Amino acid sequence: MRILQLIDSLEAGGAERMAVNYANALSETIAFSGLVATRKEGELKKQLAKKADYFFLNKKSTFDIKAVLKLRKHIVNNQVEIIQAHSSSFFLAVLVKLILPKVKIIWHDHYGNSDFLAERPKYLLQTLSFFFSGIIAVNEKLRTWSTAILHHKNAIYLPNFATIENEVQAHTFLNGLPGKRILCLANLRPQKNHFLLLDVALKLKESHSDWSFHLLGKDFKDAYSQELKLNIKKKELENHVFVYDSASDVAAILAQVQIGVLTSNSEGLPVALLEYGLHKKAVVSTDVGQIAAVIEDGINGFLVPSNNVALFYNRLVELIDNKSLQESFADKLHQKVVAHFSATSIIKKYIHWIRTTITNE
Numbered sequence: 001m002r003i004l005q006l007i008d009s010l011e012a013g014g015a016e017r018m019a020v021n022y023a024n025a026l027s028e029t030i031a032f033s034g035l036v037a038t039r040k041e042g043e044l045k046k047q048l049a050k051k052a053d054y055f056f057l058n059k060k061s062t063f064d065i066k067a068v069l070k071l072r073k074h075i076v077n078n079q080v081e082i083i084q085a086h087s088s089s090f091f092l093a094v095l096v097k098l099i100l101p102k103v104k105i106i107w108h109d110h111y112g113n114s115d116f117l118a119e120r121p122k123y124l125l126q127t128l129s130f131f132f133s134g135i136i137a138v139n140e141k142l143r144t145w146s147t148a149i150l151h152h153k154n155a156i157y158l159p160n161f162a163t164i165e166n167e168v169q170a171h172t173f174l175n176g177l178p179g180k181r182i183l184c185l186a187n188l189r190p191q192k193n194h195f196l197l198l199d200v201a202l203k204l205k206e207s208h209s210d211w212s213f214h215l216l217g218k219d220f221k222d223a224y225s226q227e228l229k230l231n232i233k234k235k236e237l238e239n240h241v242f243v244y245d246s247a248s249d250v251a252a253i254l255a256q257v258q259i260g261v262l263t264s265n266s267e268g269l270p271v272a273l274l275e276y277g278l279h280k281k282a283v284v285s286t287d288v289g290q291i292a293a294v295i296e297d298g299i300n301g302f303l304v305p306s307n308n309v310a311l312f313y314n315r316l317v318e319l320i321d322n323k324s325l326q327e328s329f330a331d332k333l334h335q336k337v338v339a340h341f342s343a344t345s346i347i348k349k350y351i352h353w354i355r356t357t358i359t360n361e
Contacts, residue, residue, distance in 0.1 A: 176212030277337030
């Protein structure tokens with residue numbers, strides 16, 4: 001089996017992390033496992049395993065014919081049988097298939113706004129999904145959407161999975177007091193709803209002023225980012241909420257925090273949540289997307305309805321004030337992630353699906 005992961009960039013993000021995770025996990029299992037970054041490299045390049053083949057395409061535009069031909073040559077030289085195209089990279093995969101018909105395409109759908117699928121653009125996907133041999137959805141809503149809207153007969157739900165990252169030297173050191181840090185591992189995008197976090201932080205500043213929030217994720221320097229930073233100043237939270245850009249030393253960062261939070265108003269199955277569990281962090285999260293498949297409210301974490309500031313704050317305070325509850329949640333979440341959302345369990349299902357449906361197509 002010879003499979004290539006196709007991803008637009010290697011900047012820190014959920015889809016990008018999963019492309020790397022699949023390339024790494026498959027490099028231990030199949031004859032050839034590779035990854036092609038099409039537009040941009042990034043921090044996650046450091047996380048690629050030595051056994052995983054890597055190629056940077058440096059695509060300049062949507063219809064970059066030179067890039068298409070370079071990718072075709074790379075596929076032929078490595079006898080690639082399957083392209084696993086993550087998110088928007090499906091378009092490039094289809095262009096290659098038009099001149100290399102034997103290669104099969106699996107589209108990996110990481111759509112983050114899965115709680116608002118009615119608004120999702122669909123016509124291009126409806127047209128091009130004809131070229132897909134299979135679709136992997138990161139939650140059940142997306143799988144149902146692929147079946148109902150794209151009318152695809154071979155769509156499967158495979159959860160995201162987390163891995164312990166390759167050893168990277170620690171270079172990110174968090175502000176705030178040790179033992180009193182809360183991490184939000186999420187790129188600065190509107191669906192991540194960091195403004196809920198600011199409202200919670202404002203309340204926590206009054207009751208637990210020694211605790212701090214740390215926002216780690218890609219900063220796109222856009223209107224959302226500017227408004228977020230402006231609100232931190234307006235609410236006088238500069239000494240309580242700290243914003244960092246994306247980083248490769250996630251394990252070292254997680255070692256510096258006690259609690260992980262997600263405040264999103266829409267999600268698939270966030271890799272950040274799995275990383276919290278893998279690194280034994282207690283979690284408070286909004287109940288969106290497939291998060292409830294991981295967090296059992298009151299058993300291995302707290303789930304809160306989206307945009308409920310008061311309840312989110314109350315649940316966070318419960319954790320802060322109860323060290324034993326933190327430890328209990330962290331241990332139970334770790335056990336669940338290892339059992340159900342590890343590379344071993346997901347890759348086994350993935351390879352079975354490939355062998356029974358894709359290669360026999």
